[in-house]
Amino acid sequence: xxxxxxxxxxxxxxxxxxxxxxxxxxxxxxxxxxxxxxxxxxxxxxxxxxxxxxxxxxxxxxxxxxxxxxxxxxxxxxxxxxxxxxxxxxxxxxxxxxxxxxxxxxxxxxxxxxxxxxxxxxxxxxxxxxxxxxxxxxxxxxxxxxxxxxxxxxxxxxxxxxxxxxxxxxxxxxxxxxxxx
Numbered sequence: 001x002x003x004x005x006x007x008x009x010x011x012x013x014x015x016x017x018x019x020x021x022x023x024x025x026x027x028x029x030x031x032x033x034x035x036x037x038x039x040x041x042x043x044x045x046x047x048x049x050x051x052x053x054x055x056x057x058x059x060x061x062x063x064x065x066x067x068x069x070x071x072x073x074x075x076x077x078x079x080x081x082x083x084x085x086x087x088x089x090x091x092x093x094x095x096x097x098x099x100x101x102x103x104x105x106x107x108x109x110x111x112x113x114x115x116x117x118x119x120x121x122x123x124x125x126x127x128x129x130x131x132x133x134x135x136x137x138x139x140x141x142x143x144x145x146x147x148x149x150x151x152x153x154x155x156x157x158x159x160x161x162x163x164x165x166x167x168x169x170x171x172x173x174x175x176x177x178x179x180x181x
Contacts, residue, residue, distance in 0.1 A: 025148075026141065026148050026149040026179070026180065027180075027181065028054075028059055028093065028141070028176070028180040028181055029059060029060065029093070030059060030060040030061065030090055030091050030092060030093055031054060031059060031060075031061050031062075031091070031093045031094070031095040031141070032061075032062050032063075032064060032067065032077075032086060032091050032093070032094050032095065033047050033050050033051055033054070033061055033062070033063055033064060033095050033097070034047075034064040034074070034077065034094060034095065034096050034097070034119075035047045035050070035064070035097050035098070036074075036096060036097065036098035036118075036119075036122065036123040037098070037099070037123070037125075037126070037127065038122070038123075038124055038126075039126055039127075040070065042126055042127045042161070043064075043065065044065060045127070045161070045165060046097065046127065046165065047063040047064065047065055048063070049165050049168075049169055050095075050097065050169075050172070051063055053169050053172060053173060053176070054176070057176060057181060059181070060090055060091065062086070062089070062091055064077065067082065067086070074119045074122075075119060075120065077094070077115075077119055078115070078116055078119060078145075092143055092144075093141055093142065093143050093148075094115060094141070094142040094143075095139065095140075095141050096115075096118055096119075096138075096139070096140045096141075096142070097137055097138070097139045098123040098125070098137065098138055099123060099125035099126070099127060099135055099136070099137055100123075100125070100136045100137065100138045100152070101125070101135075101136045102125070102129055102131070102132035102133065102134065102135055102136070103132075103133050103134055103136075104133065104134045104136075104154060104156075106136040106152070106154070107152075108138075108150070108151075108152040109138070109150070109152075112140060112147040112150050113147075114145065114146070114147070115142045115145040115146075115147075116145065118140065127161050127164050127165070128158060128160060128161040128163075128164050132158055133157065133158075134154050134155055134156055134157065134158065135154070135155045135158055135164050135168075136152060136153070136154045136155075137152070137153045137154075137155070137168060138150070138151075138152055139151045139152075139153060139172075139175075149179070149180070151175055151179070153168060153171045153172060153175065154171075155167040155168050155171065
């Protein structure tokens with residue numbers, strides 16, 4: 001019995017620092033917020049709300065709407081020159097957020113796509129739809145064009161676009177405190 005406890009203690013001492021180190025891999029210090037919405041007003045509302053939340057926690061941010069022109073292609077985000085310019089400003093993390101569905105059954109993806117694939121895919125869902133029972137958002141963080149963190153956030157019952165954003169921000173703030181900073 002004493003021998004089992006000894007081995008258990010050794011394993012615990014070995015694995016606790018390992019798991020603790022794994023949880024510290026992703027730390028959000030800055031972000032270019034990219035709301036993947038076709039409707040410009042939805043994009044603006046979502047990006048501004050997220051910027052305010054992240055800024056309140058001291059995270060340096062920039063909206064994608066300030067990076068490329070209205071009606072311009074998001075592909076410009078993939079250019080080396082823009083990435084270097086953002087890096088000079090202290091932005092090395094891209095945060096892509098998009099609506100993935102309108103019900104509670106939507107599941108997290110197991111295959112996270114590259115930054116290029118996600119930007120070129122485009123997403124056609126609006127922030128709010130009358131018949132929606134819930135809105136599911138995928139949030140993917142990229143550094144050096146590689147995914148470093150993925151999360152699916154579901155808002156639950158919604159009644160308006162403002163309600164969707166408020167619920168999203170509440171849930172996002174919990175993730176921010178728990179996993180992002």
